[in-house]
Ligand SMILES: Nc1ncnc2c1ncn2[C@@H]1O[C@H](COP(=O)(O)OP(=O)(O)OP(=O)(O)O)[C@@H](O)[C@H]1O
C-alpha cells in the first residue's frame with residue numbers, strides 16, 4: 077500500500093498541476109467553442125482566433141495602463157471592441173470569400189493573424205507585459221491539501237459558466253434555433269425571412285468576442301505577449317480535431333479534458349507534456365477520424381478542397397522549355413552579380429516552395445506542416461555531418477530520408493481528413509515535431525546545431541568556397557525542379573490532377589486516391605527535406621527557426637504569391653520572400669506584418685499569384701492579337 | 717377586389733451557373749386563387765418557385781407581388797413581403813425538433829394560424845413535437861413543411877409537390893388543408909405532378925414546358941382538355 081503511495085508524486089504538486097491543467101483547459105474550451113460556432117455557420121477555420129484572443133488581453137492591458145480602467149470593465153469592453161473589429165473583418169474580407177474554397181478563409185485569417193501579431197510585437201515587444209490580478213480576487217484559499225488562488229478558481233468557474241451559457245443559447249433558445257437552422261441550410265433559412273448574412277456577421281463577431289474574453293481572463297495568469305495567441309491556437313486546433321468540429325459540447329468537454337490531461341502529464345511524464353495533446357490527436361485520427369463527438373458526414377464533403385489550384389492554366393511545352401532555359405542561364409550567371417549566400421537561400425526556399433506546390437497546386441492539399449520536413453531534415457543533416465562526419469551528399473541523403481519518414485507518418489495520419497482538417501492536422505503534427513526539437517538533446521535548443529562543416533563534395537570539391545557551394549546548391553535545386561516536373565508530367569501526375577479536380581470521380585474510376593495522395597505527400601516531404609538539408613549546409617546551422625510554424629507559413633506564402641499550380645511561381649515567390657527576409661530584416665516585426673498583408677492581398681484579389689496572373693494576361697494579349705482582325709466588328713470575344 | 721393580381725410574373729428567366737433553366741415564364745395569380753403549375757420532370761416548375769423566392773443564383777424578368785417589384789430583393793426581404801415557400805425537398809431541419817421547426821419562420825404579418833390551430837390540423841405533429849427533425853417519417857416531414865409556413869401570416873403560399881410520396885389519406889388531408897387555406901382568403905401557387913389532385917383544388921392550371929408557360933387551362937375546361945393535358949404531361 078505504502079509502496080504504491082510512494083510512486084505517486086507529492087499531493088500538493090499533483091493538485092497544483094491539475095489546477096494548471098484546468099486553467100489551460102478553460103482557455104482551450106472557450107477558444108475551441110468559438111472556433112466551432114464560427115466554423116459551423118461560416119465554414120471557415122478562423123486562424124485569427126489566437127490573435128483575437130491576444131487582442132483581448134492587450135485591450136485589457138491598454139485600458140489599465142493608459143486609461144486606468146480595471147479588470148471588471150475590461151471584461152466587458154475588450155470583447156465588445158475586439159468583437160466589433162471581427163464584425164468589420166467579416167463584412168469587408170470574409171464575405172467575398174464564401175463562394176470560394178474554405179481554404180481561402182483559412183489563408184485570409186492566417187494573414188490577418190500575422191498582421192496583428194506583427195503590429196503588436198512592433199509596438200509592445202515580445203517580452204511579456206504583466207497584468208495584475210484584480211484586487212477583489214487576490215489571495216488564496218487554504219484547502220488543507222493545497223492553496224487555491226482565488227483568481228484561478230474564478231477563471232475556471234467563469235469559463236465553465238460562459239461555455240455552458242453559450243451551449244444553452246445555441247441548443248435551447250429561439251436565437252440558437254435560428255443559428256442551427258442557418259448552419260444547416262442557409263438558403264432556405266433566408267427564404268423564411270431571416271437575415272442570414274447579418275446573423276453570420278454577428279456570429280463571427282460573437283465568436284471573436286468570446287476569444288477576446290478568454291484573452292482578458294488569461295492576462296493576469298500568462299501575461300500579455302504578442303505571440304500568446306499563436307502559441308495557444310495550434311493546441312486548440314488539435315483540441316478541435318480531437319473533439320470534432322461540428323459539436324458544441326464536444327468543444328467544451330475536449331477543451332477541459334485535454335487541459336487536464338496535459339496537467340497530469342506534467343506530473344507523471346513531464347517530457348511529454350507539450351506534445352501529449354498532439355499524440356492524442358494522432359490516436360483519435362486513427363480510431364475515429366471524425367473526432368470523438370463529430371459527425372463525419374458534413375465535414376468531409378468531397379470535392380471541396382481543390383479550388384485553390386490554378387485550374388485552366390495549361391503550360392505549353394515551349395513555355396516549359398523557355399522557363400527552364402531562362403532559369404539555368406540566370407542561375408549560372410547570378411553569383412557574379414548577387415551575393416551567393418543570398419542566392420543559395422533563394423534556391424533553398426525555391427525548392428521548398430516547389431515541393432510544397434507539388435502538393436497544393438497539383439493535388440489540392442494545403443499542408444500547414446511543411447516546416448517539419450524542412451527543419452527536420454536540416455537538423456538530421458547538420459547532426460550527421462557534424463557529429464558522425466558524414467560526407468555532404470550522404471548528410472543530405474540522411475536529411476531527405478528523415479523527412480521522407482516524417483512525411484510518411486504525417487501523410488498516413490492526415491489524409492484521413494480533407495480540406496481545412498488536413499491543414500489543421502498537419503499544423504498540429506508539425507508543432508509536435510517543433511516541441512520535440514525544443515526538448516531533444518542533439519538539437520541544442522535555442523542555440524541550434526552550429527558550425528556545421530560543409531565538407532568536400534565527393535572528397536574533391538571544397539564546399540567551403542562560396543562559389544563551389546553555390547553551384548552545388550544550384551545543381552541540387554535543378555535536380556529537384558526536374559524531378560517535380562517529371563512527376564507532374566507522368567501518368568502518376570495525371571491521376572493527381574484528376575484527384576484535385578474531382579476526387580469522387582477519380583474514386584469511381586477505380587483509383588485508390590488515398591494511396592496517390594499519400595505518395596504525393598511523401599514526395600513533397602522528401603523534396604522539402606532536400607531543401608532543408610541544403611539550408612543546413614549553406615548556413616552551417618540548423619535551428620528552431622526552420623521547424624517553427626512560420627516556416628510552414630513561408631512555404632504557403634511563396635507558393636500563393638508566385639502562383640499556385642504554376643511551374644515558375646514558387647521560384648518567383650521564393651525570390652521575393654527571401655529578399656524580404658534579407659533586405660528588410662532591420663524592420664523587425666514589420667516583416668511579419670508585410671507577410672500577412674501579402675497573404676490578404678493575394679487571397680482577396682490575386683488568387684492566381686504573380687506568374688498565374690502574368691500568364692493569363694499574356695494569353696489575353698495573344699488571343700486578342702490573333703482574333704482581332706477576324707472578330708473586329710463583334711465585341712463578343714473581348715467580353716468572354 | 718377579388719380579381720386583383722397578387723402575383724404577376726413576366727419573362728422570368730433563371731440560371732444555375734451557366735445553364736439557363738427558365739426562359740421567360742409569364743403568368744399571374746389572382747387574389748384568393750389556387751393555381752397549379754403542371755409539367756413534366758425537369759420542365760422548370762421548381763425553378764419557377766425558387767426564382768420567385770429569390771433563391772436561384774441568377775434571375776431576370778419581373779416578379780410583382782401585391783403591386784411591388786421583387787426581382788431585385790433578397791430572399792429574406794421577399795419572405796418578409798409576405799410570400800412563404802414550402803420546398804420540394806421539404807427542408808426540415810435535422811438539428812431542430814418539431815416545435816423549433818414550426819416556430820422557426822418569423823411572423824411577417826398578422827392573421828397567421830396559432831400554434832394550437834396548427835396542432836389541431838395536424839395532430840401527429842403535436843404528438844411528436846419534441847422529436848428531432850431527422851427522426852420524422854416522410855409524411856410527417858411533409859406535414860411539418862406545410863404547417864411551418866401557416867404561422868407566418870404570409871398571404872401567398874408557394875407549395876412544391878406537397879402530396880409527393882404520401883398515402884392517399886394524407887393526400888386527402890392536404891387537399892382539405894388547401895381548401896381551408898383558400899377559404900381563409902390565402903392565395904396558393906401549387907406545383908403538382910398529380911393532375912387528378914390538382915383538379916380537385918385548383919382554379920387554374922399553367923402548363924410549364926422547357927422553362928416557359930406553354931398553356932393555361934381553367935378548372936371548368938379541365939375535363940374537355942384532358943387529352944391535351946395528357947399530351948403535355950406525357951402520360
Ligand atoms: N441545382 C441545379 N443545378 C443545375 N441545374 C438544375 C438544378 N436544379 C434544376 N436544374 C435543371 O433545371 C431544369 C428545371 O428543373 P426543375 O427542378 O425546375 O424541374 P421541375 O419541373 O421541378 O421537375 P420535377 O417535376 O422533377 O420536380 C432541369 O433541366 C434541371 O436539370
Ligand SMILES: [Mg+2]
Pocket residue numbers: 761762763804876
Ligand atoms: Mg420540381
